[in-house]
Amino acid sequence: MATKSLEAKTLGKNVGRLFLQLFLILVGLLYFAPFLWMFSTSLRLAKDSFSLPPALFPTAFEIGNYFEVFNKVPFFSFFLNSFKVAVVVALGNVIFSSMAAYSFARIRFPGRNILFLVLLSGLMITNQVTAIPQFILMAKLHMIDNTWTLVLLWLVNPLGIFLIRQQMMAISDSYEEAALMDGANRWWIYSRIMVPMSVPAISVSTVLWFVANWNDFFRPLLFINTWENMTLPLGMTALTGAVGSGNYSAVLAGVMLSLLPCVVIYIFGQRYLLEGLSTGGLKQ
Amino acid sequence: MNKKFSDAIAGYLFILPVLLLFIVLTLGPLVGTLLLSFSKFSLLSSSRWVGLSNFFNLFTDARMGVIYGNTLFFVFILVPLHVIVGLVLAVSVEGLTKGSAKYLFRTTFFFPVLATTASVAIAWGMMFDTSFGLINWFIGLIGAKAIPWLNSPVWVYVAVAIFSLWKFIGNSFIYFLVGLQSIPVELYEAAMLDGASPRQRFFRITLPMLSPTMFFVVVNLIIGAAQIFDEPYFLTAGGPGDSSRTVGLYIYETAFQYHNYSYGSAVALSLFLVILLVTLLQFKLQKKWVFYGN
Numbered sequence: 001m002a003t004k005s006l007e008a009k010t011l012g013k014n015v016g017r018l019f020l021q022l023f024l025i026l027v028g029l030l031y032f033a034p035f036l037w038m039f040s041t042s043l044r045l046a047k048d049s050f051s052l053p054p055a056l057f058p059t060a061f062e063i064g065n066y067f068e069v070f071n072k073v074p075f076f077s078f079f080l081n082s083f084k085v086a087v088v089v090a091l092g093n094v095i096f097s098s099m100a101a102y103s104f105a106r107i108r109f110p111g112r113n114i115l116f117l118v119l120l121s122g123l124m125i126t127n128q129v130t131a132i133p134q135f136i137l138m139a140k141l142h143m144i145d146n147t148w149t150l151v152l153l154w155l156v157n158p159l160g161i162f163l164i165r166q167q168m169m170a171i172s173d174s175y176e177e178a179a180l181m182d183g184a185n186r187w188w189i190y191s192r193i194m195v196p197m198s199v200p201a202i203s204v205s206t207v208l209w210f211v212a213n214w215n216d217f218f219r220p221l222l223f224i225n226t227w228e229n230m231t232l233p234l235g236m237t238a239l240t241g242a243v244g245s246g247n248y249s250a251v252l253a254g255v256m257l258s259l260l261p262c263v264v265i266y267i268f269g270q271r272y273l274l275e276g277l278s279t280g281g282l283k284q
Numbered sequence: 285m286n287k288k289f290s291d292a293i294a295g296y297l298f299i300l301p302v303l304l305l306f307i308v309l310t311l312g313p314l315v316g317t318l319l320l321s322f323s324k325f326s327l328l329s330s331s332r333w334v335g336l337s338n339f340f341n342l343f344t345d346a347r348m349g350v351i352y353g354n355t356l357f358f359v360f361i362l363v364p365l366h367v368i369v370g371l372v373l374a375v376s377v378e379g380l381t382k383g384s385a386k387y388l389f390r391t392t393f394f395f396p397v398l399a400t401t402a403s404v405a406i407a408w409g410m411m412f413d414t415s416f417g418l419i420n421w422f423i424g425l426i427g428a429k430a431i432p433w434l435n436s437p438v439w440v441y442v443a444v445a446i447f448s449l450w451k452f453i454g455n456s457f458i459y460f461l462v463g464l465q466s467i468p469v470e471l472y473e474a475a476m477l478d479g480a481s482p483r484q485r486f487f488r489i490t491l492p493m494l495s496p497t498m499f500f501v502v503v504n505l506i507i508g509a510a511q512i513f514d515e516p517y518f519l520t521a522g523g524p525g526d527s528s529r530t531v532g533l534y535i536y537e538t539a540f541q542y543h544n545y546s547y548g549s550a551v552a553l554s555l556f557l558v559i560l561l562v563t564l565l566q567f568k569l570q571k572k573w574v575f576y577g578n
Contacts, residue, residue: 017380021406024376028392031450037418038407050484106286107315116493117300122310126511127530129556132539133316134309139327148442186294215401217514218532222540233402240406246411255403262398264478266391273394277462 020053021221033261035259040064044254049248065253072242075254081147082214090210101164102190106176107168108145116165122158127218135222145225153223154213160205161187163276166234167201168194184274204276214261232258302509307315320549327545338550346525347534348551355530359439359509362448366505367447367498370456375458375490380397397454405518408447409434412519423565424448434520437527444528452508456501463497464490492575499574510559531555 010134033056061119069075103109104116134153135144143149164259171194195202200252220234227238243250321338325331364423377389378493392560396404412417420430434445447521467490491498497558513532516522522537531551 017291020376021380024389027373028389029469031392031396034404034411034418034450036408038404038412041410050413051409052421054416054418054421056418097303098303100299103295103298107291107295107298109292112295115299117305118311119306122306124507124554124559125310126507126559128511128513129536129559131316131503131535131553132320132545133313135540136316136320136325136327137313140527152305153309156302156310161302163388166298171453190298195527214398217402217517218536221536226450233400236402236406238398252410255400255407258400262395262400264399266395270391270394273458274462274465277459277558280462 002010014215035284036253038255042249042256046247046249049252054267062249065250067223068243068247068250069254069257071234072250072265073238073239075235078230078232078238081235082232083152083261085147085154086210086214088151089213090206092151092155093157093160093206093209094202096155097160097205098164098195098198099190100161101168101198104161105165106189106194107169107186112217119156119158120162121158131218132221138223142224145229148215149223149230150216150219150231153219154209154216157205157209160209163205164201167198171197200272200276200278202233203272205267207265207273207276210265210269214265218256229259242256314556317549317553320546321553325545325546325549335547338547341547342550342554347529350526351424351529351531351534354526354528355512355532357441358512358530359446359506361445362509362512363408363502364507365445365449366453366456370453370501371460372496373453373457374460374464374484386513390458392456393457396451399451401451401514402518402551405447405568406425406513412443435524437524439518440524440528444519447486447519448515456505459497459501460494463494467493495574497577499566499570501508503563506562506566507559510562543576 026060036056037054043058043062044055044060044065046052046065050059056173081111100119104112107123138144138146138149153201175197176189179193184192215233216231217233224230224234227235230238236258238253239254243254317406322333322335323331324334370465372392377386377393381389396519410416414420414430414432414435419433423429423431433439434474449460471489472485475489480488511532512530513536516528516530516533517536520528522533535548535555536553538551
């Protein structure tokens, strides 16, 4: 009798689990469906973009929409501009944030804690709060409509410094002491010991920062005026304006193209993301 | 040269690039916003000090109350939604899946975070279309009436919430997932031996152990939601009327479409003060509920 009720209990547990799993699959499908619709609709003829029923699966293969994207706007140069900004910013983050993080984590100097707090408070000083003086400054410097302005404004990453510092603080003192005994200087210790040992935190902060700046729409909207200097997010509005209601499918073709780099970033970045977030840690 | 002194020099040199950039591009502009809000500034003609008049306008601007109300409303609906849905998804994926299925779900829920916001927002705008949109077509299938997603002062909030949950849930999801994975298994094993139910394990172990992650996620969500811009810009343009216009959108319109930099700065400063107060308050309150363990 006892075994039977135990069996019934496990059965009930398994059935419950199965239902939850099915529900999770359903939610997953809901998250995936919009991409499917965007892809399928991007392949429809212009006149059928919005024909009902909507296309969850491709019903036509109008590749011409994808050419239209490049014909109507300089889509390729949007890509290049976005890449330029994102790559330079990512590199700058790797170098500057890790340097600052090393200093805050391992070197004693007067004012260290205050300066660190001041930098961290940057998380609260949002883009919208600083945008107007930044715009006036860049206008005076004749740096409006210049992709380097976007790079410059993205170079300080307080969260990145925080994450890398957390990991560097956890590295044992013994490496550093041994190196100092052997006469190594700070730069050697930073570049040969600390950076290699903090790769997860550096990677995750770089991936997160890359994503934030790749997606940034607000600053390009303020600082960039011409098609030739637009990054992808702003370029998408140019595409919508140029093709617009004439061919929604072509707009969606642009949407699909703009997602390709994100797929690549995910494939390369995702393993760092989990590893880096767990080792970098969010604990105080 | 003594070691203390050379250490200090090295310490400052290492933070120098970041510090200089931070002063010029963040702190300086923050002070700039403060100064601008006390002036009547023009890029082309001369500027002058006007004292508190921008702030006087701010408090008597009838739209300001509506716009702050909208922004607060977004914060109040989006922050809890992101915390709850992100946590439920993370717990489900961690508890219900293994191996490549886990990888697949992680990708599904996280990928939209990476997807170019402008692009997917434009696409969602089409999906929300009242007559031809994908969503209303499905709603029509079950016989319900078409919903004016982007044309009704009430439904716009639902539409923005749906889009926001789809686009950004990956953020809280991934932080909770990492947090869950870092909880020592022994805690659960010990609780099982003591006969704790799944519910007890969740409320007595999982939630307290996740509280530092929760704190981090909530602080970030509030700062993010308070400056919500892309979602209303692309989906609703603040409408219908002012019903989904947010402070972020209003700062942009005031300063960069109407070139009223000074009033825009006063609004921006007010937003900064609100974010600052709320964040400081959270750091004070965290002592009451965040468990840092040992």
